[in-house]
Amino acid sequence: xxxxxxxxxxxxxxVYALLALGLAIVFSIVGLINFAHGELMTLSGYALLASLVxxxxxxxxVLVAVSCGALAAVAMERIAFRPMRSASVTSLLLTSFAVSxxxxxxxxxxxxxRPQAVAMPGWMTGAFSFGDFTIGVGPSISIVVSxxxxxxxxxxxxxxxxxxxxxxxxxxxxxVRLMGIPASRIIATxxxxxxxxxxxxxxxxVAQRASVDPLMGFTPVLKxxxxxxxxxxxxxxxxxxxxxxxxxxxxLLQATLxxxxxxxxxxxxxxxxxxxxxxxxxGLIPAxxxxxx
Amino acid sequence: MPSLYRLHRAALCxxxxxxxxxSTASAEEIIIGAATAQTGVLAPYDxxxxxxxxxxxxxxxxxxxxxxxxxxxxxxxxxxxxxxxTATVAQELIDAGARIMITPCDADPSISAGQLTQPxxxxxxTLCGSAPVLTGAVGDVMFGTYPADNVQATxxxxxxxxxxxxxxxxxxxxxxxxxxxxxxYFGKVFEKKGGAVVGRGTFTMGQPDFSAEITNIKGLADxxxxxxxxxxEPDFPAFIQQLRGAGVTIPVYGADAIGxxxxxxxxxxxxxxxxxxxxxxxxxxxxxxxxxxxxKYAGHAPESTYExxxxxxxxxxxxxxxxxxxxxxxxxxxxxxxxxxxEGITGKITYAGTNRxxxxxxxxxxxxxxxxxxxxxxxxxxxxxxxP
Numbered sequence: 001x002x003x004x005x006x007x008x009x010x011x012x013x014x015v016y017a018l019l020a021l022g023l024a025i026v027f028s029i030v031g032l033i034n035f036a037h038g039e040l041m042t043l044s045g046y047a048l049l050a051s052l053v054x055x056x057x058x059x060x061x062v063l064v065a066v067s068c069g070a071l072a073a074v075a076m077e078r079i080a081f082r083p084m085r086s087a088s089v090t091s092l093l094l095t096s097f098a099v100s101x102x103x104x105x106x107x108x109x110x111x112x113x114r115p116q117a118v119a120m121p122g123w124m125t126g127a128f129s130f131g132d133f134t135i136g137v138g139p140s141i142s143i144v145v146s147x148x149x150x151x152x153x154x155x156x157x158x159x160x161x162x163x164x165x166x167x168x169x170x171x172x173x174x175x176v177r178l179m180g181i182p183a184s185r186i187i188a189t190x191x192x193x194x195x196x197x198x199x200x201x202x203x204x205x206v207a208q209r210a211s212v213d214p215l216m217g218f219t220p221v222l223k224x225x226x227x228x229x230x231x232x233x234x235x236x237x238x239x240x241x242x243x244x245x246x247x248x249x250x251x252l253l254q255a256t257l258x259x260x261x262x263x264x265x266x267x268x269x270x271x272x273x274x275x276x277x278x279x280x281x282x283g284l285i286p287a288x289x290x291x292x293x
Numbered sequence: 294m295p296s297l298y299r300l301h302r303a304a305l306c307x308x309x310x311x312x313x314x315x316s317t318a319s320a321e322e323i324i325i326g327a328a329t330a331q332t333g334v335l336a337p338y339d340x341x342x343x344x345x346x347x348x349x350x351x352x353x354x355x356x357x358x359x360x361x362x363x364x365x366x367x368x369x370x371x372x373x374x375x376x377x378x379t380a381t382v383a384q385e386l387i388d389a390g391a392r393i394m395i396t397p398c399d400a401d402p403s404i405s406a407g408q409l410t411q412p413x414x415x416x417x418x419t420l421c422g423s424a425p426v427l428t429g430a431v432g433d434v435m436f437g438t439y440p441a442d443n444v445q446a447t448x449x450x451x452x453x454x455x456x457x458x459x460x461x462x463x464x465x466x467x468x469x470x471x472x473x474x475x476x477x478y479f480g481k482v483f484e485k486k487g488g489a490v491v492g493r494g495t496f497t498m499g500q501p502d503f504s505a506e507i508t509n510i511k512g513l514a515d516x517x518x519x520x521x522x523x524x525x526e527p528d529f530p531a532f533i534q535q536l537r538g539a540g541v542t543i544p545v546y547g548a549d550a551i552g553x554x555x556x557x558x559x560x561x562x563x564x565x566x567x568x569x570x571x572x573x574x575x576x577x578x579x580x581x582x583x584x585x586x587x588x589k590y591a592g593h594a595p596e597s598t599y600e601x602x603x604x605x606x607x608x609x610x611x612x613x614x615x616x617x618x619x620x621x622x623x624x625x626x627x628x629x630x631x632x633x634x635x636e637g638i639t640g641k642i643t644y645a646g647t648n649r650x651x652x653x654x655x656x657x658x659x660x661x662x663x664x665x666x667x668x669x670x671x672x673x674x675x676x677x678x679x680x681p
Contacts, residue, residue, distance in 0.1 A: 117558035254505035
């Protein structure tokens with residue numbers, strides 16, 4: 001039982017970590033919390049559905065869907081955020097809300113207000129067991145994909161020139177520009193990475209939920225925001241830590257709270273977040289250069 | 294800016310009186326206000342029901358209108374699935390002269406609209422809201438149209454007992470009256486008929502992850518042979534995907550809100566899931582004829598029985614205006630409240646003697662191989678139906 005719940009917690013925490021990381025990458029460089037991040041997930045979800053309907057093999061469909069998320073993020077930056085680059089943080093924030101609402105309405109009116117079922121392959125609902133202990137294929141994939149994505153991102157940021165430039169930009173963007181590195185490229189890469197992470201998270205999300213709907217991005221972006229704040233806004237290791245912490249607390253409460261108190265689960269989680277912030281106002285692992293949105 | 298505000302108010306007054314003048318000018322017209330969700334979470338339920346109602350009203354208008362006399366003008370405003378917005382648009386519709394009000398497929402927004410129509414005596418019908426507490430919460434103008442939650446739950450419980458099910462796990466969500474109460478009604482009937490409730494769990498609507506709850510179900514000392522829930526989309530697909538993914542094969546039963554194309558499209562995943570509907574189109578039945586007519590009217594087949602339910606609302610209103618012999622809202626209300634054994638499309642509908650939630654048949658359905666198969670149609674014994 002306990003081992004099972006630990007797997008549940010790590011699997012959920014991994015998805016939250018991917019989401020929070022997507023928000024944090026953009027925030028660390030542009031100082032924007034992109035609330036339209038959830039709609040990138042929705043878009044990837046619909047792209048997966050469309051590819052499957054068109055008869056693409058499953059791995060191909062996943063590839064198309066994740067790329068759609070990444071490209072949409074770059075397009076979003078180009079169309080909505082680049083013209084606002086010199087604007088205040090508040091204007092950027094409002095722009096992200098506007099993009100989010102706009103996309104939701106487009107999905108609702110252009111596709112359908114009704115959730116669309118996504119038929120995941122049969123093996124994904126399977127489970128394998130060791131003795132009296134069963135692990136679902138879904139949660140296992142979730143854990144493996146999150147871990148691989150986190151490692152890949154770390155390698156990219158440590159080993160590549162663009163990655164190094166991005167880490168530098170997070171500390172002091174002006175100096176990086178003085179070194180002759182084009183700002184647009186850094187920012188576009190940040191959005192590309194955040195879109196990739198949103199696409200991956202969407203695949204894991206949809207695999208567990210079996211449907212996509214126009215409003216599906218709302219909850220994940222909210223969770224990601226909470227995780228990013230708890231971890232320390234703008235700090236990438238912080239976002240990962242915040243994501244796992246949130247996942248673990250949620251599963252733990254769901255597993256242990258008696259039925260009478262269970263409806264207050266979210267309230268208890270958020271109280272926990274406040275407590276963490278009271279003890280560590282800059283988050284669990286604060287960013288090198290602290291900024292507030 | 295006070296001057297601008299005054300200007301706005303003047304414009305608003307002009308608009309309201311303008312409309313009032315128009316509505317008195319054509320005495321043979323009756324305005325039906327539809328405060329329904331065109332966007333948001335309720336849209337997948339409101340839209341099919343509204344399509345059915347529109348079809349009925351178009352047909353009636355071609356024959357001279359409600360009661361053959363009053364041409365219907367249907368005014369539709371979007372509530373965005375928001376309770377406060379429902380009250381706002383209901384007020385706008387009342388101001389525009391609505392004499393009958395149609396409200397969304399959920400108790401909370403319907404109650405908020407009912408608070409406005411009750412003092413004015415405007416008959417108010419929810420498209421497919423099925424919480425039995427709904428009509429009592431508003432008052433004598435509020436009518437349900439769909440089989441009530443406690444009636445549906447009784448039908449499913451009767452069926453589960455007849456199948457020999459003994460132990461049930463109830464999965465509820467406190468977020469809406471529907472998801473909170475329907476499984477509990479089921480539990481009451483099930484226990485009364487010899488079954489046992491061996492566990493309860495809750496979820497938050499929109500919750501991403503059911504794994505902890507599912508692990509709890511797996512860990513129950515007293516294993517259930519049935520899970521009853523009123524979760525719908527997107528929670529129901531998530532729950533069942535994760536339940537089956539965790540290797541749990543216990544059957545899951547639900548109610549009307551999972552009788553949708555989305556759930557059906559889940560295919561093998563929902564094999565064996567039992568749900569309810571307002572009727573079943575047996576060959577040669579009125580419902581089959583309706584489905585054909587609707588397909589012609591809308592260009593696509595009905596998605597569920599919400600369409601026919603909406604259509605029946607039109608028929609009920611026609612009958613009520615005929616009986617009332619006028620377009621007076623109070624007379625129409627009384628006529629609906631006294632309706633007895635009215636021949637609808639799905640069967641007989643009775644309001645007389647109820648608390649304005651209709652007595653009508655419930656069809657039990659089961660998903661098999663991606664299709665909804667009819668199990669049986671029944672009207673539960675009134676003595677078995679738990680009090681709201």
